[in-house]
Amino acid sequence: MKDHHDPKLAIAPDAKLMFGPTLGRLRKQRGLTVSDVLGDWSASAQSRFEHGKTQLGFRSTIVLMQRMIIPTSQMQTATDETSTFRRYRLKIFDMASNIKETHRTREDFERVLKEFHHTTPNLPKGLRVMYEGGLITVLHWAAPGFLPDSDALYASPSHDEQSAIVDYFRSLSALSTQDTELLNLNINRIDQTYYDDLITVILPHLKPQTNVAAQLYDNCTNFMYGAVYFHVTSVIPKLTAAFKHEPWLISWWPNAEVSELQTLAKCYQQDTPQTRREAEQLVADIRLLCPYDNSADSSAHWLTTYRGKGTDVQTS
Numbered sequence: 037m038k039d040h041h042d043p044k045l046a047i048a049p050d051a052k053l054m055f056g057p058t059l060g061r062l063r064k065q066r067g068l069t070v071s072d073v074l075g076d077w078s079a080s081a082q083s084r085f086e087h088g089k090t091q092l093g094f095r096s097t098i099v100l101m102q103r104m105i106i107p108t109s110q111m112q113t114a115t116d117e118t119s120t121f122r123r124y125r126l127k128i129f130d131m132a133s134n135i136k137e138t139h140r141t142r143e144d145f146e147r148v149l150k151e152f153h154h155t156t157p158n159l160p161k162g163l164r165v166m167y168e169g170g171l172i173t174v175l176h177w178a179a180p181g182f183l184p185d186s187d188a189l190y191a192s193p194s195h196d197e198q199s200a201i202v203d204y205f206r207s208l209s210a211l212s213t214q215d216t217e218l219l220n221l222n223i224n225r226i227d228q229t230y231y232d233d234l235i236t237v238i239l240p241h242l243k244p245q246t247n248v249a250a251q252l253y254d255n256c257t258n259f260m261y262g263a264v265y266f267h268v269t270s271v272i273p274k275l276t277a278a279f280k281h282e283p284w285l286i287s288w289w290p291n292a293e294v295s296e297l298q299t300l301a302k303c304y305q306q307d308t309p310q311t312r313r314e315a316e317q318l319v320a321d322i323r324l325l326c327p328y329d330n331s332a333d334s335s336a337h338w339l340t341t342y343r344g345k346g347t348d349v350q351t352s
Contacts, residue, residue: 060086132178162204170221228266307344
C-alpha cells in the first residue's frame, strides 16, 4: 500500500476511526468502489454512512473493515500523514528498543528518517520539522546513549525551522491532540530565540476539560524546564498563570506536573529555606508515587540545579 497525499482524503488527527466519513476516506485511499465493500446493506446506506448521516451497526462495520482489509487490531493503518507518522514512530521505537539484539547502526535510523521524508512530500514546513524532529526524539528517548548528544542527528532545528514551527501553530484556529503530541516531542528542541513566541501562541488553546488541555497538563513541566534552562524569564509568569490545580484534573499525574511547575518557578526565582523545603517535600511525594523509575531524581535535578538562577539573571 502506497501512502497518498491528497488533502481531500486526509484524516483529521482527532477523527474517530470507526466512523462513516473516516472509513469512507480510507475506502477511497485504497482505490475501492462502493460496490467493492458492500455487505448485506445497500449502496445508498453505504453513502449515507460515509456522509455521517447514519450508522451501519457494529457487526456491519466490522464486515466493512474486513472488506477494506483493515484488521481490527490495526485501526491506525490510514495513509494520511498523521497515520504515516504514527507507523514510523512505532517503527523507530521498536528498532531503538532492540538495538543491542539486532545490532542496529546509525545508518539504519538515518535510512528510516529519509524514507519518512520521501513518503510525506506535501507537508507544511513547520509540521514537517516537527514530524521529523518527533521521530528523532523517540529515538533519543528509546535508546539513550546510542548516539552522543553532540551527534548531528540530534541537532536543534535551525532558526528558520523553529520560526516555521511557531508560524504553523500561529496559523491554527484550534489545536488537535496530534498537534500537542508533536509539541511535546519537540519542545526540548526550541531555543530561547523562539521560546516565548511559541508558548505565547500555544497557551490561548488551553481550554479546560478538553483532550488538548489534558495533554498539555500531562507534560506542562517540560515547558518550565525550557524556560529555566534558557533563562527565558518572560515565559515563567505566563506558565504559572496558565497551569494551576483545577477541579477537573482528577488524575494525580497532571496535578503532580502542576505542582512541579509551580515549585520550580519559585525555586528558580528565589532560593530560600521555604522554597527548599517545598522542593524537598515535592521530591519525596514524587518518589512515593513513582518508586520504580527516575521521576523523583529528574525532578530533584531541576529543582536543585536551577534554584536561585533567576536572581542571577536579574542581576547580570
